[in-house]
Amino acid sequence: MSRKIRELQPNPLLRLIGRWSSGSEIRSWSDGLIGERVTGLRLRSLRGHGWFTLHAIQWASGADIDHLAIGPAGVFSINSKRHRGKSVWYGDAAITVNGVAQRHIAVSQSEARRVSRALSRRCGIDIPVRPVISVVHAAKIKVKNANPPVLVLDVKHLDRVLSGLSPVLTSDQVARIYSVARDARTWVG
Numbered sequence: 001m002s003r004k005i006r007e008l009q010p011n012p013l014l015r016l017i018g019r020w021s022s023g024s025e026i027r028s029w030s031d032g033l034i035g036e037r038v039t040g041l042r043l044r045s046l047r048g049h050g051w052f053t054l055h056a057i058q059w060a061s062g063a064d065i066d067h068l069a070i071g072p073a074g075v076f077s078i079n080s081k082r083h084r085g086k087s088v089w090y091g092d093a094a095i096t097v098n099g100v101a102q103r104h105i106a107v108s109q110s111e112a113r114r115v116s117r118a119l120s121r122r123c124g125i126d127i128p129v130r131p132v133i134s135v136v137h138a139a140k141i142k143v144k145n146a147n148p149p150v151l152v153l154d155v156k157h158l159d160r161v162l163s164g165l166s167p168v169l170t171s172d173q174v175a176r177i178y179s180v181a182r183d184a185r186t187w188v189g
Contacts, residue, residue, distance in 0.1 A: 035082030035136040036066050038155055042134070043069060043078075045159045050171060052178040060188045065115060067134075070178045073165035075119065075129045077112040079104065080155075084137040090152040091144045095133070104133050108150050118187060122180045134158050 036055070043053045051071030058064050067078035081104060089096045095104045108131035116129040132151040135141055141154050153161055169177070180186055 035080035035134070035155075038082075038136045039067055039078060039080040039134040039158065042155050042158050043067060046071060046163060049163055050174060051163070052174065052181075054178075054181055057181070057187055058184075059114075065111060068115065068181055069132075069162060070174055070181060071162065072167035072169055072171075072174065073162060074168050075115070075127055075177060076132045076151075076162060077108070077115045077129050078132040078134050078158075079108050079111065080134045080136060082136040085139045087140045087142075088135050088138045088152070089142045089144070090148065090150075093149070095152065104152075105150050108133055119177060119180060122183070122186045123177060127177060132158070132162075 040053075040055050043051075046053065046069065049071070051069060053070070054065075054068045056064050056066065057068060065077055066080045069076040069078060083097050086098045089099075090105075093105055095102050112129040112131035116127055119127040119129065130151065131149075132153065134153060134155045136155045138154065141152070143152055151161070
């Protein structure tokens with residue numbers, strides 16, 4: 001993400017101004033970068049509890065996976081979304097930010113399916129991947145579904161919720177999946 005921001009504006013002074021200009025593309029990318037960093041820091045607390053995390057995994061297409069968490073409760077593809085001071089509402093299959101519909105759910109589900117295919121192909125067994133949206137700096141988050149297809153969580157609760165889920169993988173399985181996920185060849189297809 002930092003590379004993209006530098007591509008948009010090579011001049012450091014203009015880049016700094018762009019980060020504070022309302023509606024600028026640089027500000028949007030900068031907000032995304034802040035969200036990813038905050039989520040990454042929160043995921044650190046999972047270390048030492050049988051969890052491994054990877055960040056900014058690059059697909060051959062240039063797209064990336066914000067975060068991948070692999071632990072006793074399974075594999076989670078995590079998208080960071082920074083909605084500073086905004087109200088986030090999540091129902092059965094829709095998410096709104098300040099009342100405006102977003103594509104976060106569909107994008108997260110699609111990414112999780114793609115990650116599952118890549119890991120399953122390389123591991124030789126089915127690896128389910130659960131999509132998660134880590135909401136950063138929102139004023140309010142309301143979830144209206146008891147069993148949502150995508151976990152939508154305030155970043156402050158991300159580590160607690162993931163580590164509190166029932167175990168489905170052994171430590172050997174976690175280590176194997178993590179080893180495969182760390183291999184750049186996994187993400188070329």
